[in-house]
Amino acid sequence: MTTQSHTKSTARSLPIALLRARETVMAPIRDMLQGIQITEQKWRILRVLDELGEVEQSTIAHEACLLLPSVTRILRTMEADAQITRRQDSNDKRRTMVTITDAGRSILRENLATSLAISSNIEAQMGREKLDQLLDLLEELQAVKV
Amino acid sequence: MTTQSHTKSTARSLPIALLRARETVMAPIRDMLQGIQITEQKWRILRVLDELGEVEQSTIAHEACLLLPSVTRILRTMEADAQITRRQDSNDKRRTMVTITDAGRSILRENLATSLAISSNIEAQMGREKLDQLLDLLEELQAVKV
DNA sequence: GCAAAAAACTAAACATGTTAAGTAATAAAG
DNA sequence: CTTTATTACTTAACATGTTTAGTTTTTTGC
Numbered sequence: 001m002t003t004q005s006h007t008k009s010t011a012r013s014l015p016i017a018l019l020r021a022r023e024t025v026m027a028p029i030r031d032m033l034q035g036i037q038i039t040e041q042k043w044r045i046l047r048v049l050d051e052l053g054e055v056e057q058s059t060i061a062h063e064a065c066l067l068l069p070s071v072t073r074i075l076r077t078m079e080a081d082a083q084i085t086r087r088q089d090s091n092d093k094r095r096t097m098v099t100i101t102d103a104g105r106s107i108l109r110e111n112l113a114t115s116l117a118i119s120s121n122i123e124a125q126m127g128r129e130k131l132d133q134l135l136d137l138l139e140e141l142q143a144v145k146v
Numbered sequence: 147m148t149t150q151s152h153t154k155s156t157a158r159s160l161p162i163a164l165l166r167a168r169e170t171v172m173a174p175i176r177d178m179l180q181g182i183q184i185t186e187q188k189w190r191i192l193r194v195l196d197e198l199g200e201v202e203q204s205t206i207a208h209e210a211c212l213l214l215p216s217v218t219r220i221l222r223t224m225e226a227d228a229q230i231t232r233r234q235d236s237n238d239k240r241r242t243m244v245t246i247t248d249a250g251r252s253i254l255r256e257n258l259a260t261s262l263a264i265s266s267n268i269e270a271q272m273g274r275e276k277l278d279q280l281l282d283l284l285e286e287l288q289a290v291k292v
Numbered sequence: 293g294c295a296a297a298a299a300a301c302t303a304a305a306c307a308t309g310t311t312a313a314g315t316a317a318t319a320a321a322g
Numbered sequence: 323c324t325t326t327a328t329t330a331c332t333t334a335a336c337a338t339g340t341t342t343a344g345t346t347t348t349t350t351g352c
Contacts, residue, residue, distance in 0.1 A: 014268065014277070015175065016190065017284040018168040019211045025161050028292045034311085041338070044162065058300065065165045070338060072302060077337090094300040094347045118292075122160065125290045130283060131160070137280040138163040144271045146174045146264075180341090187308070204330065216308060218332060223307095240317045240330045 028118045032111060041066060041074055042083070046108055049084065049100035056095045083107065174264045178257060187212060187220055188229070192254055195230065195246035202241045229253065 026040065033043055044064040049055065052063065061071045075098065078084045083104035089095035123131055172186065179189055190210040195201065198209065207217045221244065224230045229250035235241035269277055 012281055013193075014265070014281065015168060015171050016211065017281055017288075018164055018171065021284040021287045022161060022164040022168070023211055024288050024290055024292060025164065029161065030310090039310090039337070047159075056300080065162065065169055066338090067340065068301065069303080069340075073338075092300085092348070096301070119160070121292070122287075122290055126287060130286070134280070134283040134287065135158055135160070135163055137276060137283065138167040140276070141167045141268075141272060141280065142163075142170050144170055144268055146170060146267065176340090185307070185340095202330080212308090213310065214331065215310075215333080219308075238318070238330085242331075 025122065028121075029115070032114045032118070036107065036111060038107060039074075041070070042078060045071075045074065045078065046083065046100060046104050049098060050105060050108055054097050054099045056089070056097055060098060078104075171268065174267075175261070178260045178264070182253065182257065184253060185220075187216070188224060191217075191220065191224065192229065192246060192250050195244060196251060196254055200243050200245045202235070202243055206244060224250075 029043075030040060033040060041064070044066075045060055048060055048063040052059065055063075057071050057075065058068060060066070060075075061068045064071075066074070075084060075086065079086055081103075082101055085099050085101055086096050087099075089097050126134075175189075176186060179186060187210070190212075191206055194206055194209040198205065201209075203217050203221065204214065206212070206221075207214045210217075212220070221230060221232065225232055227249075228247055231245050231247055232242050233245075235243050272280075
């Protein structure tokens with residue numbers, strides 16, 4: 001008897017199903033990003049900064065699903081590339097506040113059309129209703145206490 | 147006007163929602179794996195090998211959602227640790243066939259209880275019905291042509 | 293107020309992700 | 323049967339993921 005008979009098949013395993021679904025969704029986005037020499041993580045950071053304005057690095061880490069050491073490293077190159085700026089918070093000198101620059105916003109703006117087209121394509125194939133249902137379930141899953 | 151007004155908020159962005167949901171699900175699994183000195187990727191490979199039997203590396207890559215260069219590297223250490231064995235296929239000498247060893251199966255067996263407990267915990271909080279609904283939607287999303 | 297704990301970040305080490313380039317074996321095209 | 327294309331895999335280089343350990347600053351508890 002194999003161990004397999006005890007475990008769920010990988011196809012119905014939540015972690016793997018989430019990973020595979022994400023690979024599907026990310027494939028065209030990766031194609032888009034590769035054309036503009038930016039990584040998926042930097043794209044997420046730009047999105048977060050554009051959405052939230054000036055925030056500290058921990059917030060970026062939480063919102064973009066990155067670990068703080070990764071954020072430290074990634075922001076270093078993004079600052080060198082003038083996509084973001086950093087300054088020390090005057091009230092709490094532990095904090096580093098981060099802002100998106102015009103150059104950073106340009107990257108978002110220039111890829112807006114492609115980004116929307118990718119979303120629309122998925123929506124057209126799955127249907128808005130199912131997509132909303134999926135997003136609701138994913139939000140609910142995130143709230144589970146583990 | 148910020149770019150943000152044009153793009154979807156990250157909370158309703160499918161790629162980020164999938165990523166966050168996965169982080170939630172993986173947190174306790176990572177805790178489990180850290181105790182036995184094995185990575186999430188090696189765990190997935192062991193699961194796939196146990197489920198499918200002897201397969202070639204490309205199949206592992208596809209089933210475990212890994213790229214072939216990663217598989218090459220990971221299997222090298224797994225072979226050194228005697229969790230898997232590799233042999234050249236006699237019909238097609240390009241192929242390397244991989245099998246899980248008893249030591250590899252032991253790792254699965256020893257963590258079965260914990261693994262099931264984690265699944266049960268999520269199921270108890272979300273409900274079996276919603277979880278099945280989520281898995282169905284994720285499967286459907288994977289099938290989308292991008 | 294002051295010592296201890298916590299928070300925010302950085303550094304370093306090793307594993308994996310990702311792309312590009314290369315090798316060997318097989319399949320296809322003519 | 324031979325050239326060409328494709329497949330399966332490996333190697334290398336660089337970016338990120340992940341853990342541990344450290345620094346600086348702020349907060350807590352007494």
